Amino acid sequence: ETGVTQTPRHLVMGMTNKKSLKCEQHLGHNAMYWYKQSAKKPLELMFVYNFKEQTENNSVPSRFSPECPNSSHLFLHLHTLQPEDSALYLCASSRASSGTDTQYFGPGTRLTVL
Amino acid sequence: GQQLNQSPQSMFIQEGEDVSMNCTSSSIFNTWLWYKQEPGEGPVLLIALYKAGELTSNGRLTAQFGITRKDSFLNISASIPSDVGIYFCAGHDAGGTSYGKLTFGQGTILTVHP
Numbered sequence: 001e002t003g004v005t006q007t008p009r010h011l012v013m014g015m016t017n018k019k020s021l022k023c024e025q026h027l028g029h030n031a032m033y034w035y036k037q038s039a040k041k042p043l044e045l046m047f048v049y050n051f052k053e054q055t056e057n058n059s060v061p062s063r064f065s066p067e068c069p070n071s072s073h074l075f076l077h078l079h080t081l082q083p084e085d086s087a088l089y090l091c092a093s094s095r096a097s098s099g100t101d102t103q104y105f106g107p108g109t110r111l112t113v114l
Numbered sequence: 115g116q117q118l119n120q121s122p123q124s125m126f127i128q129e130g131e132d133v134s135m136n137c138t139s140s141s142i143f144n145t146w147l148w149y150k151q152e153p154g155e156g157p158v159l160l161i162a163l164y165k166a167g168e169l170t171s172n173g174r175l176t177a178q179f180g181i182t183r184k185d186s187f188l189n190i191s192a193s194i195p196s197d198v199g200i201y202f203c204a205g206h207d208a209g210g211t212s213y214g215k216l217t218f219g220q221g222t223i224l225t226v227h228p
Binding site: 002004006009040041042043045056090091092100102103104105106107108110 | 117118144145147149154155156157158159162164202206215216217218219220221
């Protein structure tokens with residue numbers, strides 16, 4: 001238990017569906033992150049939020065839409081995804097998004113797009 | 115973007131053997147982190163290193179922040195079956211356009227035979 005929870009743990013969706021991934025951190029952190037982990041590839045940073053403000057969008061397609069209503073919650077809204085978007089989506093948090101703060105990860109959501 | 119070269123990609127060892135893996139970077143890092151990921155879970159932090167030359171232990175695990183700030187290694191002594199998993203190095207870039215970003219290695223897949 002790292003203090004970062006993600007729901008759902010598994011999600012299967014069609015290309016026309018709309019779904020959302022949820023992340024919650026109980027560590028009192030101010031920065032939250034979305035990563036994509038595909039087979040045989042390093043973790044890819046998608047979005048960074050620092051004190052609820054988006055500070056990084058790593059050239060992510062618009063079919064992924066993040067939302068951070070407060071420092072403890074982070075959402076990733078999904079719509080019209082492609083099969084190549086199937087991956088493990090990991091949420092992480094840290095005290096802030098500075099140069100040295102350690103990131104703690106949730107268990108991930110395994111997404112399959114049919 | 116910035117990449118870390120992590121080696122070896124995979125290791126097959128007997129229970130009781132020692133394990134060593136390392137990461138190198140083309141640029142200077144402010145921190146080095148080592149994570150372990152088990153199937154169906156997110157990466158779990160094992161050791162965090164914040165100063166060049168720092169040597170830190172966590173039980174049977176020992177990691178060092180290279181003196182050049184461009185490399186780090188992780189050693190596991192007397193391996194046991196539950197050490198199985200994927201080990202990732204990660205680091206915070208010290209400068210340039212990648213300042214503060216956490217970059218991950220490709221991972222080392224460890225298999226321990228009883």
